[in-house]
Structures are given as C-alpha cells and as structure tokens.
Amino acid sequence: MAQRFDTKITVVLGDDLLPWQALNVTAFLTSGITAAHPDLVGEPYEDADGTHYLALLGQPVVVLQGSREQLRAAHRKTVDRGYPLAVYTREMFTTGNDEDNRAVVAAAARDDLDLVGIAVHGPRNGVDKVTKGLTMHP
Structure with a gap:
C-alpha cells in the first residue's frame, strides 16, 4: 500500500522549455526544496552487494507544466499562501554559478521575474490548490 x-x-x-532545460530546472528546483527541508530526505541506500548510495527525497515529486501565465499564477498563489518556494528564471540559463543566479533574480521585481519553473512544498491540499489547472509534464 502506498504511503x-x-x-x-x-x-x-x-x-x-527544451527537454534539457526542463530536466536542468527540475534538478535545481528540487535541490532548493531539499536544502530547505533536510527532514524530507530518507535513509541512504545499499544494494545486495553492499554498495552504498546517497539518500534521496523520501516522498514523491510531482512535475507539472503550464503556460507562462499559468506559471505566474501558481507563483503568485504560492507566495500569497506563504509556502516555501524555489524559482528558476530564464536568465539563469545564461549564468554559470549560484552568485550570478541570485543576482539575476535580485535584479527583477517579483511580478517581473521571467519564470521558467517553480517548486513548492506545503500541505497536500494547499499545493493542489495553487497548482490547479496545470497538467502533468510528459
């Protein structure tokens, strides 16, 4: 039975987004949620031969997609509800490090961010409400 x-x-x-961009953004955004909530990480893995592997998030990550307008609406609703939020902007594709990434986000007002992705962690029903109308990523 699933938990x-x-x-x-x-x-x-x-x-x-291009496929490589979608994968890159997903990885970065998920790392933001993980960094903010280390308690979400499970135990390390070990195979039958005794090889050790890193621990992973202990719960599933749902990946959705939407238009630019839908993404902005989900961002606005998430901010309004005060849920933890990670953002990735289009300008971040042109940088090569965390300092420059933070600088391009800091240079834009919240409503002017050119968002290409967000990640949110919060109560199940609340997250469902802020992402209502979005579809599963293929």
Whole structure:
C-alpha cells in the first residue's frame, strides 16, 4: 500500500522549455526544496552487494507544466499562501554559478521575474490548490 504524505512537493515547468532545460530546472528546483527541508530526505541506500548510495527525497515529486501565465499564477498563489518556494528564471540559463543566479533574480521585481519553473512544498491540499489547472509534464 502506498504511503500518503501530509505534504506535497510539486515542480511546475513552463511548457516552452527544451527537454534539457526542463530536466536542468527540475534538478535545481528540487535541490532548493531539499536544502530547505533536510527532514524530507530518507535513509541512504545499499544494494545486495553492499554498495552504498546517497539518500534521496523520501516522498514523491510531482512535475507539472503550464503556460507562462499559468506559471505566474501558481507563483503568485504560492507566495500569497506563504509556502516555501524555489524559482528558476530564464536568465539563469545564461549564468554559470549560484552568485550570478541570485543576482539575476535580485535584479527583477517579483511580478517581473521571467519564470521558467517553480517548486513548492506545503500541505497536500494547499499545493493542489495553487497548482490547479496545470497538467502533468510528459
């Protein structure tokens, strides 16, 4: 029987991203949620031969997609509800390090961010409400 979690992790991607961009943004955004909530990480793995592997998030990550307008609406609703939020902007594709990434985000007002992805962690029902109308990423 599958475990039902009280919280939910959802990544929302713009529907205009190239496959490599979608994967890159998902990885970065998920790392943001993990860094903010280390308690979400499970135990390390070990195979039958005794090889050790790193621990992973202990709950599923849902990946959705939507138009630029839908992404902005989900961002606005998430901010309004005060849920933990990670963002990835289009300008971050042109940088090569965390300092420059933070600088391009800091240079834009919240409503002017050119978002290509967000990740949110919060109560299951609340996250479902802020992402209502978005579709599963293919």
